[in-house]
Amino acid sequence: MKRLFFLFLMTLSLAAHAGLKVFATVPEWGALTREIGGKHADVFTATGGLQDPHHVEARPSLIARARNADLVISTGAELEVGWLPIILRNSGNPRVQPGQPGNFEAARTVRMLEVPTRLDRADGDVHAGGNPHIQNDPRNILKVGEALTARMAQLDAANAAEYQANFKNFTERWKAAIVKWEASAAPLRGMHVVTQHKAFPYLYDWLGIIEVATLEPKPGVEPAVSYLAQVMADVATQKPRMVIRAAWNSPQPAEWFSEHAHIPAVVLPFTVGGSDQAKDLFSFFDATLAQLLRANK
Numbered sequence: 001m002k003r004l005f006f007l008f009l010m011t012l013s014l015a016a017h018a019g020l021k022v023f024a025t026v027p028e029w030g031a032l033t034r035e036i037g038g039k040h041a042d043v044f045t046a047t048g049g050l051q052d053p054h055h056v057e058a059r060p061s062l063i064a065r066a067r068n069a070d071l072v073i074s075t076g077a078e079l080e081v082g083w084l085p086i087i088l089r090n091s092g093n094p095r096v097q098p099g100q101p102g103n104f105e106a107a108r109t110v111r112m113l114e115v116p117t118r119l120d121r122a123d124g125d126v127h128a129g130g131n132p133h134i135q136n137d138p139r140n141i142l143k144v145g146e147a148l149t150a151r152m153a154q155l156d157a158a159n160a161a162e163y164q165a166n167f168k169n170f171t172e173r174w175k176a177a178i179v180k181w182e183a184s185a186a187p188l189r190g191m192h193v194v195t196q197h198k199a200f201p202y203l204y205d206w207l208g209i210i211e212v213a214t215l216e217p218k219p220g221v222e223p224a225v226s227y228l229a230q231v232m233a234d235v236a237t238q239k240p241r242m243v244i245r246a247a248w249n250s251p252q253p254a255e256w257f258s259e260h261a262h263i264p265a266v267v268l269p270f271t272v273g274g275s276d277q278a279k280d281l282f283s284f285f286d287a288t289l290a291q292l293l294r295a296n297k
Helices: 001-018 027-040 060-067 082-092 138-155 157-184 201-207 226-236 250-263 279-297
Strands: 020-024 042-044 073-074 104-106 192-195 209-212 242-248 265-270
Touching: 001 192, 020 027, 020 192, 027 073, 027 138, 027 157, 027 226, 027 279, 060 082, 073 082, 073 138, 138 157, 138 201, 192 226, 201 209, 209 226, 226 250, 242 250, 250 265, 265 279
Parallel strands: 020 042, 020 073, 073 104, 192 209, 192 242, 242 265
Antiparallel strands: none
């Protein structure tokens, strides 16, 4: 009898803490989901901070994770187009297919930059909906978080109040952090930079940084030395202060440009886990600004 009573209490306890199994495609959305979900979100992140999110193998282990998920969170805007549809299709999970409540695309909640006026695969890895690297503007994190909180509350009504309380707490801390970040980043406004891959338009838009060139001749295409030399000649009069790459980019193009143009090469974490310092969303932006300010001295 005591054993049955104990099992009954355990069942009640599990029911009270039941939440959502979440499959996040990239680290930033995994980290945001943990902030909102707290103990009620069992979050799996499919990629790491040093991975190129465009190119991921649709491994059986990822398919198995998606099969059991209540919610799949992706960036969308074709960032994961080469691998996520394969995972979803093979998961056999109707809850997380496109158009279902269990499928959430972050890019649908923010203003997109660099939306192409023409679509031609000859132009390289062009995203029809705009540049998908929205996570580098902290204002976008709040917009995504608001919509994500509403979706999680919809899927798990029993814990909706806690999700909303968690996001309110996060919002207060995040807004205070934005004020601090913007004050410290004031010296970067108007600075000219060269970027290896077009990974940071949202960061530049937020901070008022001006990108004068990219090292890739087309998005996703590695540059030849002759092309790098031409870029260096083209931007000489604009006096860029640094050349910037994401942590997952090949180091060679930025290092060549840095050496020959005599400007610092800066490696930015790009997402949570992209450097030893970028352990969560807050430290991700701390580390990003620290790198930029250090190179700007």
